[in-house]
Amino acid sequence: MALLDLPATPILPGPAGQPQWPAGVTGSISHCAGYQACAVALTMNVTAIGIDAEPDVRLPAGLIEMVAAPREQGWIRQCAAIGPAVCWDRLLFSAKESAAKLWYPLTGQWLVFHDMTVRPAISGTFDVWLSPGPGRRPVDRPVSHLTGHWLARDGLIVTTITWTAVTHPRCQ
Numbered sequence: 511m512a513l514l515d516l517p518a519t520p521i522l523p524g525p526a527g528q529p530q531w532p533a534g535v536t537g538s539i540s541h542c543a544g545y546q547a548c549a550v551a552l553t554m555n556v557t558a559i560g561i562d563a564e565p566d567v568r569l570p571a572g573l574i575e576m577v578a579a580p581r582e583q584g585w586i587r588q589c590a591a592i593g594p595a596v597c598w599d600r601l602l603f604s605a606k607e608s609a610a611k612l613w614y615p616l617t618g619q620w621l622v623f624h625d626m627t628v629r630p631a632i633s634g635t636f637d638v639w640l641s642p643g644p645g646r647r648p649v650d651r652p653v654s655h656l657t658g659h660w661l662a663r664d665g666l667i668v669t670t671i672t673w674t675a676v677t678h679p680r681c682q
Contacts (some may be wrong), residue, residue, distance in 0.1 A: 560612030
């Protein structure tokens with residue numbers, strides 16, 4: 511926040527555990543063993559941010575079924591067969607975590623893993639498609655598609671996704 515010429519202030523957790531940023535500020539926090547990250551921006555430039563950091567290791571047994579739809583699981587198997595450049599199941603998990611962290615400040619609702627379909631690309635991007643969810647129509651959400659970025663290096667996967675009024679004007 512100092513780089514944005516903002517005064518130092520504690521970032522306390524909100525009722526759902528989310529960071530409560532000062533007025534005019536948005537951000538996201540992530541941590542895992544050996545790594546901590548925080549991304550912050552002025553809301554006049556970026557409306558919301560989601561970041562996640564994960565170790566570049568396979569998800570624990572049984573977790574992929576909770577995280578990924580059958581189609582996503584098939585895609586993970588295809589990518590793993592082509593080459594182990596990254597733990598694709600963990601990348602998918604991280605991308606969904608970033609999308610959920612971005613979504614909550616915008617809507618006051620947490621996305622669950624099966625509310626979204628993620629397709630990472632080898633190029634370092636990922637697409638997220640949001641399903642309407644029970645009792646909601648697609649138009650109840652300000653957007654149904656988001657794009658983020660990922661990087662795998664030094665045993666770590668980091669994903670990030672941002673939302674701006676310029677790229678998503680329906681959020682206003």
